Amino acid sequence: MTPNEMETKPKQKVERREESTRPGVYFLPPVDIFETKDELVLLADMPGVPSDGLDVNLEGDELTVSASVRPEDYEGLKPLHVEYGVGGYYRRFKLGEAVDRERIQAQLKNGSLLLRLPKCERARVRRITVQAA
Amino acid sequence: MALVYRDPFEQLQRELDRMIGAAFGDVRGVTTGVYPPVNVFDGGDAYVVKAELPGVDASQIELEVQEDTLTLRGERVFSEPRSDAAFHRRERKEGQFRRVLHLPGQVAGSDIKADLRDGVLTVRLPKAEEARPRKVAIQAG
Numbered sequence: 088m089t090p091n092e093m094e095t096k097p098k099q100k101v102e103r104r105e106e107s108t109r110p111g112v113y114f115l116p117p118v119d120i121f122e123t124k125d126e127l128v129l130l131a132d133m134p135g136v137p138s139d140g141l142d143v144n145l146e147g148d149e150l151t152v153s154a155s156v157r158p159e160d161y162e163g164l165k166p167l168h169v170e171y172g173v174g175g176y177y178r179r180f181k182l183g184e185a186v187d188r189e190r191i192q193a194q195l196k197n198g199s200l201l202l203r204l205p206k207c208e209r210a211r212v213r214r215i216t217v218q219a220a
Numbered sequence: 221m222a223l224v225y226r227d228p229f230e231q232l233q234r235e236l237d238r239m240i241g242a243a244f245g246d247v248r249g250v251t252t253g254v255y256p257p258v259n260v261f262d263g264g265d266a267y268v269v270k271a272e273l274p275g276v277d278a279s280q281i282e283l284e285v286q287e288d289t290l291t292l293r294g295e296r297v298f299s300e301p302r303s304d305a306a307f308h309r310r311e312r313k314e315g316q317f318r319r320v321l322h323l324p325g326q327v328a329g330s331d332i333k334a335d336l337r338d339g340v341l342t343v344r345l346p347k348a349e350e351a352r353p354r355k356v357a358i359q360a361g
Contacts, residue, residue: 093255093296093315112233117311123304130300132274132312134339160340161232164261164268167324169236171257171272198339199275201300 095170101177103153112174116152116200120180127184127204133176134198135160143193143202150180152200255317256292256341260324264353266346267323274339275312281341283334288326290343293318325351 099115116131133141135156144151155175185207192203236259261268269290273281281294296314326348334343 093313093317094253095255095257098257111230119298119300119310119312120308121300121305122308123306128300128305130275130298130312132339134272134274137338156338158232160342161261164263166232166235166259167262167267168258168260170259172236173232173259195338197275197277197336198272 098171100172103177111155112172113153113177114172114174115178116154116176118178122184125206127182127186127206129180129200129202129204131176131178131200131202132198133195133200135173136176136195136198136200138195141193141195141200143191145182145186145188145191148182148185150182150204151178152180152202153177154200254319255315256319258292258319258321260321262324263344266344267325267327269321269323269341269343269345271319271341271343272339273336273341276336276339278336281336283343285327285329285332285345288323290321290323290345291319292321292341327351 096117101113101115103113116133118132119128119130121128129150129152131152133154136154137157140155140157142151142153144153153175154177156173161173182204184204186204187207190205194201256271256273258269258271261270271292273294273296275298276294276296280296281292284291293316295316298312298314323345327345328348330346332343332345334341336342
């Protein structure tokens with residue numbers, strides 16, 4: 088194996104915290120989260136999720152990403168050899184920075200989500216002149 | 221009358237779990253360690269191989285079929301982030317992969333189809349004539 092060769096980590100099943108009206112299996116998507124001076128960026132691997140199957144929700148400082156896949160892709164197929172489970176994805180994050188929710192951008196391409204969360208502009212420091220009495 | 225919601229995945233998941241459990245003894249232990257993970261299905265007149273390849277472009281995947289062996293190779297490269305970024309979490313991996321799969325039976329040499337949709341590669345390999353299911357007529361005695 089060359090040093091650059093990839094390995095597979097097993098998908099982790101996850102319990103959804105709130106009661107869900109749609110039962111089913113959910114997995115924890117692997118993510119990268121990084122921060123620049125202007126934004127937080129989240130990348131999540133969610134293979135099988137079409138663009139209309141994605142749900143991103145920001146409530147206060149809690150970000151929830153959930154997604155579902157298409158069961159019809161498996162119609163008429165009988166498993167012979169299995170290495171990964173098939174189901175939706177679910178993960179929650181607490182954001183440490185205030186985010187400008189109006190400018191959040193989500194892009195799903197090839198089963199990878201790119202979420203851009205621009206930081207709020209900091210309140211300008213106001214200079215107050217103290218007048219001598 | 222009671223309304224029962226049926227999970228469309230229930231049966232598939234049960235079957236997947238059963239097979240994963242049989243092969244590895246534990247649902248969470250499902251992997252061979254080799255990238256990408258694959259599931260192989262019997263689709264009646266064809267074998268169907270699915271591989272999870274999120275974030276990989278079709279142009280970065282090479283497929284080769286030789287007799288009953290399917291070889292999958294390629295590279296996963298990230299364009300993000302820029303160099304001035306500070307990481308909070310880093311769980312996704314990039315790099316090269318190569319996977320050789322032995323199919324459960326003989327495949328026909330022609331009409332193999334592959335498509336990449338939403339990060340899942342699906343390869344449909346028609347079975348060779350001798351591997352196809354056959355209907356046998358029963359004669360009345």
